[in-house]
Amino acid sequence: MPSRSVFSVSLPPPLPMPSMMAPPVIHHRRHNHQAHFLPAILAGTLVLTCFILIIITIFTYRKLYRNRTAPSDLKSPNHNHCRRFSYNLIRRATASFSPSNRLGHGGFGSVYKAVVPSSSQPLAVKILDSSGSLQGEREFHNELSLASSLDCPHIVSLLGFASDRRGRRLVLIYELMENRSLQDALLDRKCEELMEWNKRFEIAIDIAKGLEYLHHSCEPPVIHGDIKPSNILLDGDFKAKIGDFGLARLKTEDLMIEGECVKKRDVNEDNGSILEETESVVTAYEESAGGGNGVDRSPESCVVRVFDAEVSPETDTVTLSPEVGVDKGSAAEGCFDKISVESGKDLNGNCKKGGSRRDWWWKQDNGAGSESGRVKDYVMEWIGSEIKKERPKNEWVASPSSTENNGSSSKLEMKKDRIRKKEKNRKPREWWKEEFCEELTKKKKKRGLNSSNVGEMWWQKDEEVVVQERKKRKNKTSRGSIDWWLDGFSGELRTGRRSSQDWASGDIPKSGGISSTPSMRGTVCYIAPEYGGGGLLSEKCDVYSFGVLILVLISGRRPLQVTASPMSEFERANLISWARQLAYNGKLLDLVDPSIHSLDKDQALLCITIALLCLQRSPSKRLTMKDIVEMLTGEAEPPHLPFEFSPSPPSNFPFKSQKKAR
Numbered sequence: 336m337p338s339r340s341v342f343s344v345s346l347p348p349p350l351p352m353p354s355m356m357a358p359p360v361i362h363h364r365r366h367n368h369q370a371h372f373l374p375a376i377l378a379g380t381l382v383l384t385c386f387i388l389i390i391i392t393i394f395t396y397r398k399l400y401r402n403r404t405a406p407s408d409l410k411s412p413n414h415n416h417c418r419r420f421s422y423n424l425i426r427r428a429t430a431s432f433s434p435s436n437r438l439g440h441g442g443f444g445s446v447y448k449a450v451v452p453s454s455s456q457p458l459a460v461k462i463l464d465s466s467g468s469l470q471g472e473r474e475f476h477n478e479l480s481l482a483s484s485l486d487c488p489h490i491v492s493l494l495g496f497a498s499d500r501r502g503r504r505l506v507l508i509y510e511l512m513e514n515r516s517l518q519d520a521l522l523d524r525k526c527e528e529l530m531e532w533n534k535r536f537e538i539a540i541d542i543a544k545g546l547e548y549l550h551h552s553c554e555p556p557v558i559h560g561d562i563k564p565s566n567i568l569l570d571g572d573f574k575a576k577i578g579d580f581g582l583a584r585l586k587t588e589d590l591m592i593e594g595e596c597v598k599k600r601d602v603n604e605d606n607g608s609i610l611e612e613t614e615s616v617v618t619a620y621e622e623s624a625g626g627g628n629g630v631d632r633s634p635e636s637c638v639v640r641v642f643d644a645e646v647s648p649e650t651d652t653v654t655l656s657p658e659v660g661v662d663k664g665s666a667a668e669g670c671f672d673k674i675s676v677e678s679g680k681d682l683n684g685n686c687k688k689g690g691s692r693r694d695w696w697w698k699q700d701n702g703a704g705s706e707s708g709r710v711k712d713y714v715m716e717w718i719g720s721e722i723k724k725e726r727p728k729n730e731w732v733a734s735p736s737s738t739e740n741n742g743s744s745s746k747l748e749m750k751k752d753r754i755r756k757k758e759k760n761r762k763p764r765e766w767w768k769e770e771f772c773e774e775l776t777k778k779k780k781k782r783g784l785n786s787s788n789v790g791e792m793w794w795q796k797d798e799e800v801v802v803q804e805r806k807k808r809k810n811k812t813s814r815g816s817i818d819w820w821l822d823g824f825s826g827e828l829r830t831g832r833r834s835s836q837d838w839a840s841g842d843i844p845k846s847g848g849i850s851s852t853p854s855m856r857g858t859v860c861y862i863a864p865e866y867g868g869g870g871l872l873s874e875k876c877d878v879y880s881f882g883v884l885i886l887v888l889i890s891g892r893r894p895l896q897v898t899a900s901p902m903s904e905f906e907r908a909n910l911i912s913w914a915r916q917l918a919y920n921g922k923l924l925d926l927v928d929p930s931i932h933s934l935d936k937d938q939a940l941l942c943i944t945i946a947l948l949c950l951q952r953s954p955s956k957r958l959t960m961k962d963i964v965e966m967l968t969g970e971a972e973p974p975h976l977p978f979e980f981s982p983s984p985p986s987n988f989p990f991k992s993q994k995k996a997r
């Protein structure tokens with residue numbers, strides 16, 4: 336039995352079946368393996384997902400951002416015929432917008448000279464540094480849409496545009512005008528070439544032809560809206576071209592959608608008011624954006640609608656007509672206010688959206704307060720500062736100290752005392768106003784003028800407004816004495832556009848009193864009174880500005896500038912008033928720049944007369960650009976000064992007829 340026992344002893348315990356052993360081993364290994372890689376896989380998946388998400392976010396953000404900030408309409412068909420330049424190319428061509436290449440600076444950015452290696456033609460590059468400024472972008476689009484379609488030798492060519500990748504820096508590219516602006520060449524650099532009469536006369540004709548093209552050859556006509564010396568550019572031969580179409584408008588027929596018109600008429604009939612819409616004026620950008628049909632409610636497409644309107648009694652009877660002048664300034668503003676802001680309801684048949692759009696426009700235009708008020712403050716401050724420069728020892732105002740030595744009687748002393756006290760109590764900025772006004776009134780009286788024609792108003796009356804003037808005069812007595820003097824500015828000081836050379840380096844220095852806020856309404860001193868007052872924008876606004884420009888060109892000085900002794904300072908300070916006064920006195924040639932060589936007196940008289948006719952307060956009385964070109968080129972008879980300007984009407988000025996034999 337030993338074998339049995341051996342067997343039984345030596346028999347190893349039964350081995351577990353391989354099939355039963357293997358799985359736990361394999362499972363364990365796999366488990367280890369998976370446990371080892373799972374975090375890596377998870378991490379990888381997470382990273383990949385994050386990466387994809389980041390890419391998608393960046394992509395979406397960039398797309399959205401671009402849509403929001405970039406000039407979306409750069410793709411518009413209107414810009415197709417305008418070349419798109421690479422921004423980097425332009426940056427290189429201007430040496431990264433180096434100050435040494437800077438040609439000038441305007442309200443919305445700087446202009447640089449650019450030399451593109453592949454082109455022999457140097458360029459002028461205007462970069463809008465107003466990222467985020469709605470008006471800057473708006474002007475960019477407007478100019479791009481409009482200027483690119485103009486083709487005239489008297490208009491600066493817009494060659495293309497560029498924008499950086501983000502679309503934040505917008506660039507307009509023009510032909511380079513070697514002698515820069517008229518403002519720069521005539522008033523700042525005083526170029527010798529411009530001291531030749533012929534050059535100045537040619538410039539006047541070039542500008543007139545450019546405006547004639549805009550008003551009479553374009554369909555629809557284009558209203559420039561900002562004619563002034565810094566927007567007249569001079570090439571190497573001092574030939575003038577009109578530039579800067581940022582504020583230009585297309586003059587279109589009534590573009591209001593029918594529904595709005597019907598509603599408006601209904602409202603008018605209900606109110607029993609006489610309300611006639613004469614025209615609507617839109618920017619080129621607006622028309623292209625809206626196709627002339629739809630009503631785009633975005634601020635960028637805001638349509639400036641102007642009305643020759645009598646507002647119904649229900650809306651406070653205020654008449655807004657082209658004749659609205661300075662004295663009606665506040666009324667005009669009120670009217671604009673009403674039409675632009677409230678009329679979203681009144682004129683558009685309770686259309687609030689329209690109202691808000693206009694509201695935006697109005698706010699842009701007027702800033703926080705009344706623009707005219709601030710401009711007036713500004714001018715008053717300016718006058719004050721000018722007077723203080725040479726005050727008070729002069730021939731026309733006796734200073735308080737100078738009176739001390741004069742009298743000896745006690746009566747006189749008492750009187751002096753009273754005056755001194757009065758002087759003391761007077762506000763520092765105001766003491767000179769009354770004295771100046773008194774002195775000027777005395778002078779007028781001495782000249783034998785009717786005392787009822789107080790101040791300067793006598794020379795700027797159009798017959799039509801005489802009746803209105805009488806009414807106004809009544810009101811004027813209750814106004815400050817400086818008001819009538821400011822009225823002599825005939826409204827050209829009622830609004831400002833923005834900071835530009837005219838303000839910064841011109842005759843009107845920057846003052847703490849007023850900032851030239853962005854506005855869509857042209858430039859102080861050049862803007863037509865009816866438009867500055869919030870009224871009608873028409874070709875006649877350009878004609879008015881052309882009138883101021885011609886006076887500046889002939890006189891070689893700024894529209895508001897103080898020279899010489901105090902009394903003459905004030906008579907001459909306002910170029911327009913001075914020109915009118917000279918016309919009345921039959922001394923128009925006194926206005927001509929004394930630095931001019933080889934003056935042709937007839938041509939000079941012709942220019943000044945045309946300018947005065949352009950500066951008539953009533954737009955309908957102003958000449959058309961067609962008339963002006965014909966007169967300047969001798970194709971039409973020279974004009975006569977209107978009766979009210981003329982000392983011995985009707986023909987005071989012995990013009991030689993320039994009319995060519997046809």
Ligand SMILES: Nc1ncnc2c1ncn2[C@@H]1O[C@H](COP(=O)(O)OP(=O)(O)OP(=O)(O)O)[C@@H](O)[C@H]1O
Nearest residue numbers: 438439440441442446459509511512515516565835
């Ligand atoms: N095509 C050009 N060639 C040469 N110089 C130019 C050109 N365009 C503009 N300039 C210069 O740049 C200056 C600034 O021009 P810009 O049109 O930006 O502003 P502005 O007309 O002076 O002022 P604002 O913006 O108030 O109208 C001009 O006064 C002119 O001297």
